[in-house]
Amino acid sequence: MKYRFFSDCHMHSDCSRDAEDPAMMMCEAAERQGLYAITLTDHCECDVYEKEDYNRSVRQSYFEAKKASAVFQGKLRVYAGVELGQPLHNLDATQDVFSTCDFDFVLGSLHNLRGMEDFYYLDYNEQDVDALLARYFDEILEMVRWNGFDSLAHLTYPYRYIVGEKGIPAPLYPEFGDRIDEILSLLARNHKALELNTSGLRQKLGQTLPPLEVLRRFRQLGGTYVTIGSDAHRWGDIGAGVETGLSMLLQAGFDRFTIYVGREPVLLPIE
Numbered sequence: 001m002k003y004r005f006f007s008d009c010h011m012h013s014d015c016s017r018d019a020e021d022p023a024m025m026m027c028e029a030a031e032r033q034g035l036y037a038i039t040l041t042d043h044c045e046c047d048v049y050e051k052e053d054y055n056r057s058v059r060q061s062y063f064e065a066k067k068a069s070a071v072f073q074g075k076l077r078v079y080a081g082v083e084l085g086q087p088l089h090n091l092d093a094t095q096d097v098f099s100t101c102d103f104d105f106v107l108g109s110l111h112n113l114r115g116m117e118d119f120y121y122l123d124y125n126e127q128d129v130d131a132l133l134a135r136y137f138d139e140i141l142e143m144v145r146w147n148g149f150d151s152l153a154h155l156t157y158p159y160r161y162i163v164g165e166k167g168i169p170a171p172l173y174p175e176f177g178d179r180i181d182e183i184l185s186l187l188a189r190n191h192k193a194l195e196l197n198t199s200g201l202r203q204k205l206g207q208t209l210p211p212l213e214v215l216r217r218f219r220q221l222g223g224t225y226v227t228i229g230s231d232a233h234r235w236g237d238i239g240a241g242v243e244t245g246l247s248m249l250l251q252a253g254f255d256r257f258t259i260y261v262g263r264e265p266v267l268l269p270i271e
Helices: 023-033 054-071 091-100 129-146 159-165 177-189 212-220 242-252
Strands: 037-045 077-085 105-109 193-197 225-229 256-261 264-269
Touching (some): 037 054, 054 077
Parallel strands (some): 037 077
């Protein structure tokens, strides 16, 4: 099925240290695919904000997005966003980002727990996986209570490595069902979005972050807004899995998905 409104709200240019291609190249790839809109969401890891020069790279990303928006006017809608990692680990950094860049879209993200490395780097043979996931969902809930973002990024992020890379069984339900329900209910009450991140479809995990069962539960609990993002780190992954994501939203009971413009949700029909 081909969808009229085909948008990608999570991608990284070479302003992110783990990405490869400049913003203009990302936009060219999106235009070739006929995308309706994209949002550039380069990393800002607040816990190492100045140490790793995110105070510079975030501003550069914002500038590149605004430049691309002007260049591609009439051909592709380009919005300026940020993936705000661990915002509560350094609120001074978080405030600095908000005070200097007028973003269209803010993804709230948690890549590592307090005092720990990114889940990507952890040795799971030395971890109590259940305890680690309990801490993860607790920190996510703390971030959702803070409520300073627009969409909650890749809710099941640790599963990419625990289940996908290491093959360690780690069910979502019923073990963490109460925590997940509290997170989803609060997102719905606060009129915030849940991200459907399609990166897991092209990785060993083989499923979206979060999976369909969580999307359905979000809808049951009153959720309205869902953003869809490929989490592309190179031009070849722009839009990857987004059509599958739109189909999943229909299965979960949604008939619209969301993009953000000026930090305000815009609902687009899935048609």
